[in-house]
Amino acid sequence: MEERTKELLRRFANADRVALSRILSMVENGHPDSPMILDNLYPRTGKALRVGLTGPPGAGKSTLAEKLxxxxxKRSFKVGIVAVDPTSPFSGGALLGDRVRMNAVSMDEGVFIRSMASRGSTGGVAWKTLEVCEVLDAFGLDRIMVETVGVGQSELEVADAAHATVVVLVPESGDGVQAMKAGLMEIGDIFVINKSDREGAEIARKTVESALELKRAENGWRPPVLCTAALEGTGVKELYEKIEERLELLVSSGSIERRRRECVSSKISGILKARILENEWERAQLSKLVERETARVLSGKTTPYKAVDGLLKDMR
Ligand SMILES: Nc1nc2c(ncn2[C@@H]2O[C@H](COP(=O)(O)OP(=O)(O)OP(=O)(O)O)[C@@H](O)[C@H]2O)c(=O)[nH]1
Ligand SMILES: [Mg+2]
Structure with a gap:
């Protein structure tokens, strides 16, 4: 590990926000010290609860995140907001250094806002986002909101890793239908019709509600559909209470333990996979074996499934 990295970790441990920013950049960019950083911070993780905010572009996710x-x-929670590939900048201005528009939240030492431009990055958006959340968790944050545009598979994966997922929609007709198509109905624990200062919010709310009727209640939880007007702050308190209610249920039902186990196990296999692929010698061996088995499959001696079974048996 570079001497500079060690110094950063020392400052990180002393709650230095600049060190936190630097470390996040290193992790995001896949700096060579990144695995050691994550390893060093891991014992300090496990406290933060992640809340996913997902929905179509411009639905008001960032505005809601700031209000939340x-x-x-107010509960003295330390808060992180991570925006994955936002199409519009945070009004907080912390991202742009736009001090004129900076609001209360971004001036607050207890709130840390981070934007991730992860399109085209290697290693997968969901994986990188989880690493970023891990660092924020180790920094001592209590709640981390992760904002994603709910369209692609990787965004759905990000939402899947959250402890509670809020799907943010707007009143315009058809949004609910789009949400169903994009698979948002399955992942949402709470649904919000934001921009309810506009016409049609109540109709949209009912549409989503009736679409959700087909969904079975899990652990006694029926996803509620709320209306908010994030700009003026209407309904935000109610939304926040629902989020905490959902998180409490996760803890009291024991689901959080199961979630943690799943996270750790997918973490181990993810690291393992990355290590195997990054080790040149092993990768060379692997591709030789793949080549050998490809020939066997093509000549009708085996199938891809049996070939992998055989390879794994040989490894043991
Ligand atoms: N009328 C109205 N406008 C809102 C409301 N909430 C947010 N907006 C506006 O909608 C626009 C988009 O808001 P954002 O919070 O950036 O939306 P977003 O979902 O984070 O957008 P992306 O991250 O780019 O997908 C901004 O101009 C907000 O001021 C609301 O409740 N009512
Ligand atoms: Mg946004």
Whole structure:
């Protein structure tokens, strides 16, 4: 590990926000010290609860996140907001250094806002986002909101890793239908019709609600559909209370333990896979074996499934 990295970790341990920013950049960019950083920080993780905010572009996810952060601060929670590939900048301005528009939340030491431009990055958006969340968790944050545009598979994966997922929609007709198509109905624990200062919010709310009727209640939880107007703050407190209610249920039902086990096990296999692929010698061996088995499959001696079974048996 570079001397500079060690110094950063020392400062990180002393709650230095600049060190946190630097470390996040290193992790995001896959700096060579990144695995050691994550390893070093791991023992300090496990406290933060992640709340996913997902929905179509411009639905008001960032605006809601900022307002929710204020509610969380009232409970003295330390808060992180991670925006994955946002199409519009945070109004907080922390990302752009736009000090004129900087609001209360981004001036608050207890709130940390981070934007991730992960399109085209290697290693997968979901994986990188989880690493970023791990660092924020180790920094001592209590709640981390992860904002994603709910369209692609990787975004759905990000939402899947959250402890509670809020799907943010807008009143415009058809949004609910789009959400169903994009698989958002399955992942949402709470649904929000934001921009309810506009016309049609109540109709949209009912549409989503009736679409959800087909969904079975899990652990006694029926996803509620709320209306918010994030800009003026209407309904935000109610939304926040629902989120905490959902998180409490996760803890009291023991689901959180199961979730943790799943996370650790997928973490181990993810690291293992990455290590095997990054080790040149092993990769060369692997591709030789793959080549050998390809020939056997093509000549009708085996199938791809049996070939992998055989390879794994040989490894043991
Ligand atoms: N009328 C109205 N406008 C809102 C409301 N909430 C947010 N907006 C506006 O909608 C626009 C998009 O808001 P954002 O919070 O950036 O939306 P987003 O979902 O984070 O957008 P992306 O991250 O780019 O997908 C901004 O101009 C907000 O001011 C609301 O409740 N009512
Ligand atoms: Mg946004």
């Amino acid at each position: 952060a204020s509610e969380m601060r």
